[in-house]
Amino acid sequence: MKKIWNSNIMRFFRNSPKTSVGAILVLIILLLTIGANLFTNIDPTHRFVDEYHVVPSGTHILGTTQLGNDVFAQTLYGGRVSILVGIFAGVLTVFLGIVFGITSGYFGGWYDNVITTFINIIMVIPNIVLLLIIAALLNGVSPFLISVIIGLTSWPWNARVLRAQTMSLRNREFVYSAETLGESKLRILFVEIMPNMLSIISSAFVSTLIYAIMASATLEFIGFGDPLSCTWGIMLFNANKSGALTSGAWWELLGPISGIVLFGVGLTLINFSIDEVSNPKLKAQRIMRAYYKVKKLQAKAMKKLSLNNTK
Amino acid sequence: MKYILKRLLFYIIAFFGALALNFFLPRMMPGNPVQMFLSNLYKSGGVVDEATIAAVEKLFGYDAETPLIISFFHYIGSIFKGDWGVSFTFFPQTVLESTARGVRWTVFLLGTALVLGFIINTLLGILVAWKRGSRLDTTLTVGGQILANIPSVVTAILLCIALAYTDIFPRGYAVTPLFFAENVFQYIGDVAYHAFLPVLAVIITGLGGIMGMRANMINQLGEDYIVMGIAKGVPDRKIMFGYGARNALLPVVTSLAMQIGFLLGGSLIVELVFNYPGLGQIMVMAISRRDYPLMQGILLMTTIVMLTANFIADISIMILDPRTRRQGVNGN
Numbered sequence: 001m002k003k004i005w006n007s008n009i010m011r012f013f014r015n016s017p018k019t020s021v022g023a024i025l026v027l028i029i030l031l032l033t034i035g036a037n038l039f040t041n042i043d044p045t046h047r048f049v050d051e052y053h054v055v056p057s058g059t060h061i062l063g064t065t066q067l068g069n070d071v072f073a074q075t076l077y078g079g080r081v082s083i084l085v086g087i088f089a090g091v092l093t094v095f096l097g098i099v100f101g102i103t104s105g106y107f108g109g110w111y112d113n114v115i116t117t118f119i120n121i122i123m124v125i126p127n128i129v130l131l132l133i134i135a136a137l138l139n140g141v142s143p144f145l146i147s148v149i150i151g152l153t154s155w156p157w158n159a160r161v162l163r164a165q166t167m168s169l170r171n172r173e174f175v176y177s178a179e180t181l182g183e184s185k186l187r188i189l190f191v192e193i194m195p196n197m198l199s200i201i202s203s204a205f206v207s208t209l210i211y212a213i214m215a216s217a218t219l220e221f222i223g224f225g226d227p228l229s230c231t232w233g234i235m236l237f238n239a240n241k242s243g244a245l246t247s248g249a250w251w252e253l254l255g256p257i258s259g260i261v262l263f264g265v266g267l268t269l270i271n272f273s274i275d276e277v278s279n280p281k282l283k284a285q286r287i288m289r290a291y292y293k294v295k296k297l298q299a300k301a302m303k304k305l306s307l308n309n310t311k
Numbered sequence: 312m313k314y315i316l317k318r319l320l321f322y323i324i325a326f327f328g329a330l331a332l333n334f335f336l337p338r339m340m341p342g343n344p345v346q347m348f349l350s351n352l353y354k355s356g357g358v359v360d361e362a363t364i365a366a367v368e369k370l371f372g373y374d375a376e377t378p379l380i381i382s383f384f385h386y387i388g389s390i391f392k393g394d395w396g397v398s399f400t401f402f403p404q405t406v407l408e409s410t411a412r413g414v415r416w417t418v419f420l421l422g423t424a425l426v427l428g429f430i431i432n433t434l435l436g437i438l439v440a441w442k443r444g445s446r447l448d449t450t451l452t453v454g455g456q457i458l459a460n461i462p463s464v465v466t467a468i469l470l471c472i473a474l475a476y477t478d479i480f481p482r483g484y485a486v487t488p489l490f491f492a493e494n495v496f497q498y499i500g501d502v503a504y505h506a507f508l509p510v511l512a513v514i515i516t517g518l519g520g521i522m523g524m525r526a527n528m529i530n531q532l533g534e535d536y537i538v539m540g541i542a543k544g545v546p547d548r549k550i551m552f553g554y555g556a557r558n559a560l561l562p563v564v565t566s567l568a569m570q571i572g573f574l575l576g577g578s579l580i581v582e583l584v585f586n587y588p589g590l591g592q593i594m595v596m597a598i599s600r601r602d603y604p605l606m607q608g609i610l611l612m613t614t615i616v617m618l619t620a621n622f623i624a625d626i627s628i629m630i631l632d633p634r635t636r637r638q639g640v641n642g643n
Contacts, residue, residue: 018453120321121328124621126613128576129594130332133606136598137337214462218580221464222595236464245468245476253472257465264460272453292445 016276022269029263033079042073044230056251063251065235066242074230075255081231082213083263085147089212092151094205097158102189104159105166116163119156127153131215135224142226146216154211158204165197199278206271210264217260232256318625322618327387329614333607334386338379348601390611396604398597406608409593414612417589420506421578421616424513425571431514433563436524437556441547443529452522459519463577467512467584475585480508483586509578509585516577523566527559534558557631564628571620575613 004010013020032039040061047068048054056063062071104115134149135141141149169175170193178192194201213232219225220233227234235256239245244252345367352367353359389395395406435455439448458466475482486501531537532555540550582591590609597605 117324121325123572124325124614124617125329125332126572126575126617128579129610129613132594132598133610134336136601136606210460217462218464222583223599245472250472253468257468260465261461265457268457268460
């Protein structure tokens with residue numbers, strides 16, 4: 001037990017409370033949503049007849065909706081879909097970002113010009129509006145399709161960062177030596193250059209995950225998702241439509257809102273620690289804190305000393 | 312001047328890109344709007360014959376006879392003539408009229424939030440970078456980032472529950488309905504009172520900007536000229552604002568371009584929650600009634616707002632950074 005406590009990983013977590021809180025939050029939510037059937041035996045689509053807008057109680061931990069669905073069960077099962085949408089969109093976005101960003105940074109020339117212009121154009125078109133219009137043209141979309149749309153429209157942000165990073169790496173010696181050795185382009189791109197950017201890629205993945213969950217909740221809140229599916233966004237949509245706000249049914253909003261907020265907070269904290277690990281400059285923060293502590297103690301000691309002297 | 316012209320050229324290209332997207336997107340989609348409209352019409356008991364199909368196609372600007380590329384040029388021409396089509400939600404009004412009505416409030420909301428948010432983020436960023444490593448630093452950066460990562464829907468709903476449903480602030484509209492202000496100040500006060508919560512929600516979603524300003528400021532504070540300033544005995548406040556912040560501000564203004572799009576999306580959603588009469592309301596109405604000309608008009612209108620905002624950011628960079636100005640002089 002003591003061995004585990006003192007191991008490197010545990011020491012890392014102990015030294016960085018931000019990471020531990022973030023990891024614990026994300027783990028709890030993942031556990032609750034993936035193992036939803038362990039924590040509740042109510043079917044999220046089951047409608048309890050004559051139990052509409054019931055206040056939270058023992059049988060319905062978070063009460064029921066206007067239609068008589070159990071909010072707690074809906075939150076758990078809905079979270080599963082929402083998080084999956086986020087993960088899928090995140091993977092797609094990061095993948096496209098890597099492919100276009102690294103290749104355009106490495107090859108340069110007209111290919112780079114075309115990609116950069118395209119990226120810049122996509123970036124000045126408001127993303128949410130574009131998402132909404134594509135969703136509207138497809139006439140209502142399933143959660144899976146939402147993640148595809150988000151993935152296809154939000155990769156330019158990642159591609160831009162990765163392109164800049166590739167351009168700074170491409171004139172390093174190891175790339176030249178790989179070229180001289182006659183390595184294939186594919187190998188240079190993905191085995192030589194890409195591993196140097198893993199921290200950027202992972203932090204991009206986490207932020208896209210947050211963005212995708214936000215965007216899908218927004219799309220569904222406006223009324224684009226499939227109203228029969230059960231996700232956090234759809235729950236917000238239903239609550240808003242049935243007037244949960246005006247009638248004071250706060251419990252209907254509590255489930256999805258706390259799910260989104262807690263998961264977002266957890267991921268944000270994890271993102272901070274990814275930055276800290278990959279960028280030693282940011283670690284200086286902790287050293288600075290120790291410095292402030294010492295300075296404060298010194299000031300206290302000096303004050304004491306001067307007090308003693310005046311006496 | 313060369314710099315501004317170069318940016319202007321890019322914005323023109325970007326505008327054409329948006330136009331192309333606007334034109335080809337509906338035509339690439341599986342079921343095209345004409346068929347969708349006709350099927351809805353049929354379902355609701357309308358008569359569908361040759362004449363109706365032709366009329367609907369004409370309404371949407373679809374024409375099977377002329378090649379796509381020619382109708383694209385027709386489309387561009389009509390956009391520049393100010394003919395954006397007729398909205399069927401607000402029938403006698405054209406798309407341009409109905410979007411112009413909403414865009415005023417959206418620009419007001421977004422502009423206020425952008426300016427206030429920029430000032431708040433910059434000042435907090437400078438402060439936090441100056442006191443880096445302190446408890447204040449951790450609280451503000453982590454807290455700001457967390458608040459920025461909560462979707463605007465949730466922020467708006469929470470603010471609405473906390474402040475609007477307790478009747479401290481109004482629950483909707485930009486001005487009190489049936490309220491005739493006696494003088495200008497009263498009107499301004501009423502507008503500000505109604506705009507407070509939506510603006511606050513948009514500012515909260517943009518708080519991530521603290522991080523950017525902080526990172527730039529910390530980089531600047533490590534430079535030699537800062538050390539020189541401290542050694543010379545320049546007062547702290549002057550080093551903070553006159554030395555560090557002036558240089559740290561440039562990349563932040565540049566990255567504002569990215570933020571504007573994000574904030575615009577956020578403000579459209581916030582408008583919806585607070586029942587604010589901006590583009591967000593019109594957009595949802597257009598979408599729920601499948602009003603394609605209006606949707607396309609809104610995409611164009613928001614793109615124009617974005618491009619204008621970006622252009623203003625570019626001009627302010629030119630004012631802030633003497634290097635871009637000198638570059639222009641050399642170029643001519």
